[in-house]
Amino acid sequence: MMPDDPHEASRRTLTIRSELSEIDKARAFLRESLAPCRLDEEEIFKLELALVEICVNITRYAYPDGGGPIGLTLWIEPGICLEIRDSGVPFDPRLLPPPDLDRLLASSRRGGLGVYLARKLVDDFDYKRENEENIVTLSRCLPFTN
Amino acid sequence: MTIDGKRDNGRMIVTVGGRMDAVSAPEFDKRCEAWIAEGAESFVIDFAGLDYISSAGLRSLLVLGKKTAARKGRVVIASARDVVKEVFAISGFGSIFPMADSVAAALGRL
Numbered sequence: 001m002m003p004d005d006p007h008e009a010s011r012r013t014l015t016i017r018s019e020l021s022e023i024d025k026a027r028a029f030l031r032e033s034l035a036p037c038r039l040d041e042e043e044i045f046k047l048e049l050a051l052v053e054i055c056v057n058i059t060r061y062a063y064p065d066g067g068g069p070i071g072l073t074l075w076i077e078p079g080i081c082l083e084i085r086d087s088g089v090p091f092d093p094r095l096l097p098p099p100d101l102d103r104l105l106a107s108s109r110r111g112g113l114g115v116y117l118a119r120k121l122v123d124d125f126d127y128k129r130e131n132e133e134n135i136v137t138l139s140r141c142l143p144f145t146n
Numbered sequence: 147m148t149i150d151g152k153r154d155n156g157r158m159i160v161t162v163g164g165r166m167d168a169v170s171a172p173e174f175d176k177r178c179e180a181w182i183a184e185g186a187e188s189f190v191i192d193f194a195g196l197d198y199i200s201s202a203g204l205r206s207l208l209v210l211g212k213k214t215a216a217r218k219g220r221v222v223i224a225s226a227r228d229v230v231k232e233v234f235a236i237s238g239f240g241s242i243f244p245m246a247d248s249v250a251a252a253l254g255r256l
Contacts, residue, residue, distance in 0.1 A: 056168045114201035120236045
């Protein structure tokens with residue numbers, strides 16, 4: 001018998017539509033999933049904000065011809081890993097330059113500020129394109145884990 | 147997000163609570179726009195009850211800052227909690243908006 005996936009026990013998934021009105025579901029999913037970790041609120045807010053920024057970006061830019069799904073997977077051990085998938089246009093957020101505040105005002109919405117914040121709020125920010133999907137993985141080390 | 151405004155001569159004391167993000171920022175824009183139209187020149191934004199601010203919220207503040215600066219007004223942030231301060235620091239917005247520990251201190255900086 002194959003050994004169990006060590007992440008399986010804590011793995012949780014949710015799929016939402018790429019609409020701003022769906023983001024509360026992503027937020028609730030994150031909070032429920034993190035409940036066993038007993039993180040302080042500040043810590044949760046940081047992860048929540050990083051998640052919201054990536055979801056808002058997908059909502060605005062991934063599906064130019066209408067909406068599509070956003071898949072979330074969260075697992076704990078070691079640390080917290082949150083995977084965010086969309087099947088929209090290929091986009092590697094790591095390639096965005098740091099935001100320029102003057103340009104942020106002059107241009108419309110795309111200023112790169114959201115992605116920049118998300119990257120700074122987590123310990124590790126990864127991206128891959130796999131099976132026609134954009135997959136962003138946010139990781140955060142847990143304090144006091146063994 | 148909750149938002150409430152109190153007039154103090156040409157100054158507005160705006161209390162914002164909850165989350166200021168892509169969902170709620172348009173409401174903030176709309177209310178500030180109306181206060182400016184009614185003659186508000188400077189703003190104290192009381193963030194004591196704000197859980198977090200996202201890039202969309204920061205952008206709204208930037209727009210407000212630009213509009214008030216055009217009329218020689220200012221925007222001062224009051225009573226932000228640590229996580230909000232951290233977002234200001236990370237984004238570089240900490241150098242754009244003065245921060246005060248209380249509304250009274252913020253009013254003193256207008």
